[in-house]
Amino acid sequence: MKLPLVRAGGAYTGPEIFRLASLFLYASLLLEICLLWWMDKPGSTRSVKVSLFVVAALAVVALIRFARPGLHLLGRRHVLLELLAAGAAIGMLSLQSQLPIAPLPWWIGLASVFALELQGSLALAVILAVAVAGALTSVATGGQPEDWLPGFFVTLFAGLLSASLSKAMAANQASLEQALMNERRFNVIARAARHVFMITDRRFRTTYINPAITDVLGYSEQEMLAGAAPAIHPEDLPRRNANLQLLRRKAGASLSMKLRIRHREGHWVWLEIRGYNMLHDPAIGGLVFSIEDISARVEAERKLTEEHALLRTVLDLNPSMIYAKDSNGRFTITNASFQKHYGYASDAELHGKTTEELPGAGGEDGRHPVLPETARRMHLQDMHVIRSGVAVENLEVQDMRDGEVERWYRTFKYPLRDSSGAASGMLAIVRDVTDSKEYEMRLEHLAMHDSLTGLPNRRFMLKMIADLILPEGVPPPQIAVLYFDLDFFKSVNDTHGHDTGDRCLMEVARRIRYELPPEDMVSRFGGDEFVILTHAGMDAARERASRLLSALDRPVVIDDIVVKLHGSIGIAKLLPSHRTPSELIRDADAAMYQAKERGRNRVEAFNAELQVWATRRAQMDVALRFALERKELTLVYQPQVALADGRLCGFELLLRWNSPQYGEIKPDDFIPIAERSGMVVPIGLWALEQACIQLKKWHQAYPRQTPVTLGVNVSMRQLMHSSFIGEVAQILVRTGVAANCIELELTESSAMANPQQTIENLSRLKSLGVRLALDDFGTGYSSLAYLQRLPIDVLKIDRAFARGLGLDNNDAGIVQMILTLAQLLDLDTIAEGVETAEQITVLRRLGCRMGQGYFFSAGVPAAQAERLLAADQPYPLSLTAHA
Ligand SMILES: Nc1nc2c(ncn2[C@@H]2O[C@@H]3COP(=O)(O)O[C@H]4[C@@H](O)[C@H](n5cnc6c(=O)[nH]c(N)nc65)O[C@@H]4COP(=O)(O)O[C@H]3[C@H]2O)c(=O)[nH]1
Incomplete structure (x- = not known):
């Protein structure tokens, strides 16, 4: 379907008419010449013949040109030549008296015909030339002005008319061609467009539609032109109708709307429609719509x-x-x-x-x-x-x-x-x-503070000290650390319970805080340990420490419970040699340790002497870690003798450390170090195993009615170690020694530091069948209630009481009391440190069953002890002391 804008059809132009008109002109001239010639039978002159020949030739050319329009016989030069030839022929024929023709019509024809082909000023020149030629021929044949003048003007008029006609036809042809070209372009665009273009009459009947309608709605152009009406979505219908009515009402109106129309296949298509009222435009005479499928856009x-x-x-x-x-x-x-x-x-x-x-x-x-x-x-x-x-x-x-x-x-x-x-x-x-x-800050606070007292904790304190330690070479600031440890605080916990213990610690923390200036930093370092950081000098630090001890003079009262507390304080000041916080703390701890050793409830400052001692302890600690594997530890056996008859009834196993670095070191010096480092656990197990092996051998070699026993010292650290009891059981099984011949000794003071726990652990040990002894009895603060509950077999009376026997009635009284207590609790007794016969006499009189001391023998190596066993001789009980 084409848009009917331009009606196609043949239209003549000047050159086309020229082809026909020139043929007609030459043919007519030729015919006239022939007619005239035939009617008058004139003589044939040479010029007539030439003219006849020229006209005939021109007629042939015109015929060919008419018949074969494709042949290029219309060049400007050709046309002028042809005009010259035609003009010459007409002129010659006009001048011939034998064959006179009426020249005017032919000059008019010539001007008219050539004005069709030639354009512009050339056409005017030709018209003028032809008119002049006509006039001259008339004059030449005796014509008067009244004869040739009208012919001249008629020729001019006819030529000009023809030229105008040719020009008009040329213009008409150009616009026709332009219209055709526009129509073709429109059709191509409309065919290629994605958009639908539609023209309807005022009743919305489609008069034109492009093929894009098929892509958009599935209908063909023909179906649409035949009146197909795709359904409008019911929701959009009222709006669409209203818009179309408005559009139709006013010439030049336009609309834009979006609506849904059903596709031929049934689905809805979103369209954007723009409409223009062109009813007033005669070229269109309808309503023009441009329709775009916007389904994809709407979906997007x-x-x-x-x-x-x-x-x-x-x-x-x-x-x-x-x-x-x-x-x-x-x-x-x-x-x-x-x-x-x-x-x-x-x-x-x-x-x-x-x-x-x-x-x-x-x-x-x-x-x-x-x-x-x-x-x-x-x-x-x-x-x-x-x-x-x-x-x-x-x-x-x-x-x-x-x-x-x-x-x-x-x-x-x-x-x-x-x-x-x-x-x-x-x-x-x-x-x-x-x-x-x-929460994070709370966590950080918790990580840096003690939850019980709210004081900064060890981490916080170490960090604070670390911040105060300046790079090497820079003099350290004035800093002193007070290491405050409560004495025997464990017994408070054990006696009154942890709740009371906690409240005591809170009260102690409060008193410490109260006694010290706000700028001093108080931290809780461990269970009953407080560390104070002060910028005071040593004297002021001592004075602070004394105040703290005095603050504990007043008993702590928790509900109805009155608790008497003491503490030991060690002071150390920051020295250039301290490179880490722990080194400063270590010195304060060493000073505190010394305060404890010197009787507790006192203050000691770290000094050069203590430094030597602490250094030595630190070095010994390192050396002791290798003592076992380097076989520097040995064992001696000190006989234990029945005071009734002087017979050997057992030995106490005593450790010796022969250090290549420090010489022979006594247990009193190295056992505390081993306890602090934990080395006492492996060392103790090693000693126990050696003793059991030895005792087993002796039992086999020297069988007796009452087999000898072996006392083995056990420290609290060993007893509290989680695997200790299991290890003891394994040693007993491994060595095969009779368990009831092994007597494990625990000092009274350590047993009473944590009696509840001690009772539990000793009970488990006891279940292995071993005997248990309470060592150094009389020096600790045994609670009778706990003593009664301890599963022990023997009380070992401390050598401090044996020392005064025979000299000091007080000591005899104490020993008497201990023996009575032992009797009441059905416990065996052994007096330590027996050095004189007088002591033996008193001990026998008081009813002590056994004795142990230099009077009989110091600790001796296994071989020597074996010789004593082999001899099986009773010790004399009334001689003066001998080694
Ligand atoms: N003045 C005097 N002293 C006498 C006399 N008779 C014996 N002694 C000494 O008294 C200490 C007795 O041992 P302890 O009270 O169990 O006291 C022991 C014990 O508590 C501990 N000890 C020794 N060996 C071990 C061990 O293998 N393990 C553990 N945990 N501690 C041990 O070391 C402490 C000291 O042991 P030692 O120096 O061997 O000292 C021994 C012994 O040599 C005497 O007549 N007069």
Whole structure:
């Protein structure tokens, strides 16, 4: 279907008429010549013949030109030549008296015919020339002006008329061709277009439609022209009808609407329709519609809307404050959390504002006030992110109010870029981390503080000291550390329970804090240990320490329980040699240790002597760790003798350390070191195993009615070790020794330090079948209640009491009391440190069953002890002391 704008059809132009007219002209002239010649039978002159020949030739040329329009016989030169020839022939024939023709019509014809082909000034010149030639021929044949003048003007007129006609025809032809070309172009465009173009009459009947309708709605052009009317979506129908009525009503009106039309296959297609009322335009005479299929766009918009809604929901449900800004730092997006925080109800209210335009410190409209300086800082930071293109991640920000941190935020800010890579804004996520921050700070506080007393703990104190230790060569600041340890605090726990113990510690902490100036730092270092850091000099530190001890003079009263506490304090000052906090603490601890050794409840300062001692202890500690594997430890056996008959009834195993570095070291010196380092556990097990092996051999070699026993010292550290009891059981099994011949000795003071635990552990040991002895009895503070519950077999009376026997009635009295107690508790007794016969006499009189001391023998090596066993001779009980 073509748009009927231009009616196609043949149209003559000047040159086309020229072809026919020139043929007609020459043929007519030829015919006239022939007729005249035939009618008058004139003589044939040469010029007539030539003219006849020329006209005939011209007629042939014109005939060929007419018959074969494709032949190029119309060049300007050809035409002028032809005009000259035709003019010459007419002129010659006019001048011939034998064959006179009426020349005027032929000159008029010549001017008219050639004016069709020639254009412009050339055509005018030719017309003029032909008219002049006509006039001259008339004059030459005797014509008067009244004869030739009308002919001259008629020739001019006819030529000009013909030229005008030719020009008009040429113009008509050009516009016709232009119209045809436009029509072709329109048809091509309409055919290739994706959009539907449609023209309807005023009753909306389709008069033109392009093929795109098939792609859009599935109907062909013919179906549409035949009146097919695809269904309009019911929801869109009223709107569509109203719009079309409006369009039709007014010439030149236009419309734009979106509606759904059913595709031939049944689905709905979204169309965007633009309509123009062209009823008034005669060329169109209808309503013109351009129709675009916007289904994909509508679907994309729907998706975009959905995604936008989803994004908005995600943003608004996010508890973090989220906002985006443009390149000028103005809000473009804010989420609900952000709006709520600043008291806004919607995104639109914030849109376009800068941070600085948020409500000021007054908090107008009930909105969360932003301090101007905070707003300024936020704005500057945002602008920095936008301009620098560098993200800010994980930045912690505090919201300060009245000098205090009100909220903590963790912020993430990212620069945004447009598709060309230029900075277009920024996105910020601000998370309120106040709760986790407070939790973190609480954790940090807990990690650095003691939960019971609230005082800084060991970590905190070590850190504080570390901060005060300056680089080597820089004089250290004046710092002193007081190491305060409560004496026998374990017994408070065991006697009154941990709750009371805890409350005592809280009271002690309170008294320490109270006694010291605020600038002194008090920490709880361990169970009953407090470490104080002071910037005071040594004298002032001593004075502080004395005050602390005095503070404990007043008993601590918890409910109805009165607890009497004492403490020992060691002081050390920071020296250039101290490179770590533990070195300073170590010195204060050593001083405290000495205070304990010197009788407790006192203050000792770390000094050069103590330094030597502490250094030696530290070195011995290192050496002792290798003593076992280097076989530097040996065992001696001290006989234990029945005081009734002097018979050997057992031995006590005593450790000896022969150090290549320090010589022979007594157990009293190295056992405490081994206890502190824990080495006493493997050393003790080794000693026990050696003793059991030895005793087993002796039992086999020297069988007796009452087998000899072997006393083995056990320290509290050993007893409390988790695997100790199991290890003892294994040793007994491995060596096969009779368990009841092994007597494990525990000192009274250590047993009473933690009686409850001791009772439990000793009971488990006892279940292995071994005997248990309470060593150094009389020096500790045994509670009778606990003593009764301890599963022991023997009381070993401390050598301090044996020393005064025979000399000091007090000692005899004490021994008497111990023996009575032993009798009451059904315990065996053995007196230690027996050196004289007098002591034996008194001990026998008081009823002590056994004795052990230099009077009989010091500790001897196994071989020598074996010789005693082999001899099996009773010791004399009345001689003076011998080694
Ligand atoms: N003045 C005087 N002293 C006498 C007399 N008779 C014996 N002694 C000494 O008194 C200590 C007795 O041992 P202890 O009271 O169990 O006291 C022991 C014991 O508590 C501990 N000890 C020794 N060997 C071991 C061991 O293998 N393990 C553990 N845990 N401690 C041990 O070392 C402490 C000291 O042992 P030693 O120096 O061997 O000292 C021994 C012994 O040599 C005497 O007549 N007069």
